Amino acid sequence: MYVIEKFYKECEDIVKKVVKKTEKKIKFEIPPREIDADLSLPCFTLSNNPNELAKKIEKQKLSKNSLIGSIDADGPYINFSINRDVFPSLALKEILNKKEKYGSRPKNNKKILIDFSSPNIAKPMSVGHLRSTIIGKSLYNIFEFLGYECIGDNHLGDWGTQFGKLICAYKRWGNMTELKNNPIRYLNNLYVKFHEKAKTNPKLNDEAKLYFKKLENGEKNIVELWKLFSKLSMEDFQKIYDMFDIKFDLKLGESFYYKKAKDMVKTLLDSKIALLSDDAIIIPLANLPPLLIQKSDETTLYATRDLAAIDYRNKKFKPEKILYVVGSDQSLYFKQLFSAAKLLGYPENFVHVNFGMVLLEKKMSTRSGRVVFLEDLINKSIKIARRIVEEKNPKLMKKDEISQQIGLGAIIFNDLKQDRIKDIRFDWKKMLSFEGDSCPYIQYAYVRALSILKKAKTIKYKKPKFKTKKEIELMKKLSEFPTVIEKSAEQYKPHFIAQYLLEVATEFNEFYSSERVLGSEREKERLLLVYAVSIILKNGLNLLNIKTPNEM
Secondary structure, rough: OOHHHHHHHHHHHHHHOOOOOOOOOOOOOOOOOOOOOOOEEEOOOOOOOHHHHHHHHHHHOOOOOOOOOEEEOOOOOEEEEEEOOOOOHHHHHHHHHHHHHHOOOOOOOOOOEEEOOOOOOOOOOOOHHHHHHHHHHHHHHHHOOOEEEEEEEEOOOOOOHHHHHHHHHHHHHOOOOHHOOOOHHHHHHHHHHHHHHHHHHOOOHHHHHHHHHHHHOOOOOHHHHHHHHHHHHHHHHHHHHHOOOOOOOOOOOOHHHHHHHHHHHHHHHEEOOOEEOEEEEEEEOOOOOEEEEEOOOOOEEEHHHHHHHHHHHHHHHHEEEEEEEEHHHHHHHHHHHHHHHHHHHOOOEEEEEEEEEEEEOOOOOOOEOOOOHHHHHHHHHHEEEEEEEEOOOOOOOOOHHHHHHHHHHHHHHHOOOOOOOOOOOOOHHHOEEEEEOOHHHHHHHHHHHHHHHEEEEEEEEOOOOOHHHHHHHHHHHOHHHHHHHHHHHHHHHOOOHHHHHHHHHHHHHHHHHHHHOOOOHHHHHHHHHHHHHHHHHHHHHHHHOOOOOOOO
């Protein structure tokens, strides 16, 4: 238990001494800035006379070494403040001792499987895949930091009727030389062409269905073509993953499950969970539309393959949770999928980690060709970052490496700085600003801390005595890191960490502007505080999968 958690526990124990028996949960709050306290408790739900209860709690005695400094009643509220002589120095020692492990938890022997990124084979990775990749990787880092064994599964969209369409398009208009010159963009153009032609020639859709059936039946030349598309696609995707330093434990696409999906259909029919309807097979669901699991031409759907994946994942890994990091537009589908899985008797360990859209001029559509290539977006961000670096520090070494760290960090942070359920926009000026609500702002605060530490002759630990308000406020903020990580994990929302890092960077900049560090009478204590800031900023950015440059 970290110092900040011990403080919360002490506060809870004080309340329980007065409210000895209650089934109601004691819900603490972080008080608003204008209240001079660190933790607050509204007493409305604990007593019919909350003002009187607050007065009783206020009278509780505290030991000299208590982490609580004061207890103050304010009408129906009770406010707790940290012991400024005890808490800050203990919290600092804890951070400096644990360093990169501060905020982490011991291994807990529990597994969490995270289904994220999941681009479609033979289509370019677009900004539509960006959010799943970024959010999924951050959650992977967070849960691993908290002691879970994480299994990252890139559940590739490498099966389905779209491959019938693509194979049909390639058979009609494809060229092997052009395919190998620029495979993904070429395949994307073929896919778009198919849909354009199908508007005036609906028979193409029947032809595409036939090709997909041949693929499911294992027809050799069709399977070889599909394998070639898959190989070329994965090579293209890997370039993006390498830039973001993202690795997966599994890459079991839909194709891995298509035979298992056939067995799943039989299981569902035998158990009478599924039934025949107009030559197709469906699962009727209470209060939801039925889930289609087999078409009239006897081909499976991604729902069938997802049910087979649930079966495989639970039997193979026995995970505590399975997280599906997929856009909010699929919310209905996941309600249907999870309801069907429940009927099959699987543990209810699945969570749809939904997120909003990436808003551009129009909603992206691969079919109509309106797609922004993720590689183009990344290159643009790095290019702008390079220009800024050249302007601010032309003598900087390793400009390419630092520009990439800034450019990629800006993209990631722009996604993670707000609640994932909200839509996001790209505003390059704001994303790459060195002031305010951005990743470069945090990275620059980290570099500033490193610069101070490099200029110092020595940094030796000595039990500090924090005196000024800025010192204590900054130390208190740093101590909150473990609870912020826990909150992010509980709600599957990395934005709590991102917003916290902005707060740390702001408080550090305010501290640095008003309190002299090097050459001051309090240099030793303040250098330790700056060192703690560097640890927290680096740990937090690492959890978000963002690199920390050593200079900017």
